[in-house]
Amino acid sequence: MTDTDALIRAQGLSVRFAKKQALTDLSLSIPKGRVVGLLGHNGAGKTTLMKALVGLQRHEGSLSVLGLNPSTQRTELLKSLCYIPDVAVLPRWAKVGQLITLMAGLHPGFSPERAKDLLRRTSVGLDDVVGKLSKGMVVQAHLALVAAIDAKVMILDEPTLGLDVLSRKSFYEMLIDEWCDGERTVIISTHQVEEVESLLSDVLMLNEGQVVLNISLDQLDQRFVALSHDAAAADAVAAAHPLLRYRQHGQSAALFDGAPPDAVVALGQRVRPSLVDLFVALTRAPELNRRA
Numbered sequence: 001m002t003d004t005d006a007l008i009r010a011q012g013l014s015v016r017f018a019k020k021q022a023l024t025d026l027s028l029s030i031p032k033g034r035v036v037g038l039l040g041h042n043g044a045g046k047t048t049l050m051k052a053l054v055g056l057q058r059h060e061g062s063l064s065v066l067g068l069n070p071s072t073q074r075t076e077l078l079k080s081l082c083y084i085p086d087v088a089v090l091p092r093w094a095k096v097g098q099l100i101t102l103m104a105g106l107h108p109g110f111s112p113e114r115a116k117d118l119l120r121r122t123s124v125g126l127d128d129v130v131g132k133l134s135k136g137m138v139v140q141a142h143l144a145l146v147a148a149i150d151a152k153v154m155i156l157d158e159p160t161l162g163l164d165v166l167s168r169k170s171f172y173e174m175l176i177d178e179w180c181d182g183e184r185t186v187i188i189s190t191h192q193v194e195e196v197e198s199l200l201s202d203v204l205m206l207n208e209g210q211v212v213l214n215i216s217l218d219q220l221d222q223r224f225v226a227l228s229h230d231a232a233a234a235d236a237v238a239a240a241h242p243l244l245r246y247r248q249h250g251q252s253a254a255l256f257d258g259a260p261p262d263a264v265v266a267l268g269q270r271v272r273p274s275l276v277d278l279f280v281a282l283t284r285a286p287e288l289n290r291r292a
């Protein structure tokens, strides 16, 4: 990717609250057509970054989204960017059909027909009042409304928080089937790392306000090597300084950034590193790595 293809570009992005440095000198670029998982522990800075991307967070450094400055060109930006924050914001008194009428009046890129089509995928009806819907139904209705906007970037902050596994699955199916088209980019923050792994094209990992990984899943498979091995090989594997030692399918395993020496590889069997193991390896203090 050349940098000019990027839909989102940040350089030296920092956010400081009174007592907390929430983001420190982030630099990244995200191209079109990607499904990016934004991962990080509680307090890592995910919401702060998303708010900066949509122009709701003062920051230092430069930030460009769709070629616009989110802080100073927010109105223009919101024509092509949609955002579901981590708090439910649909008015509880409104009927879903009324929200469609409201959105049609407010947003030039919103298609009422598309919203109604998307709602047919859910169990939410046009006459349903938001306040009487379950949490899962509200989230589905919210996605149907937002996905009916002809935008280029969608930002979702923990969109499936509090939903059961079936609701989470249907949420992501609707998002991928109905909104992602190979040109649009979506950024999803979540703690459900295992569940989203198969949906993602890229992962952006934050730890204590800093980027610890920004990589496509294809590159990730090439760069990181996981080795499953017998207990007898443990000391020799540990001597090669893996990022993480853990257990997988009842076997000891070790995760390396880059291939370890051939002699070490020969001690075990190369397996696919999972995103969750990588997340643990890159976001917890090295001294916490247990002997596997």
Ligand SMILES: Nc1ncnc2c1ncn2[C@@H]1O[C@H](COP(=O)(O)OP(=O)(O)OP(=O)(O)O)[C@@H](O)[C@H]1O
Binding pocket: 017, 018, 020, 021, 022, 040, 041, 042, 043, 044, 045, 046, 047, 048, 049
């Ligand atoms: N308005 C604020 N005032 C002061 N500190 C804040 C404010 N918003 C966020 N923070 C702090 O900034 C840090 C990053 O918070 P942020 O909400 O971005 O984390 P997060 O990765 O989204 O966490 P979570 O997974 O818990 O939602 C935290 O230490 C938080 O306490």
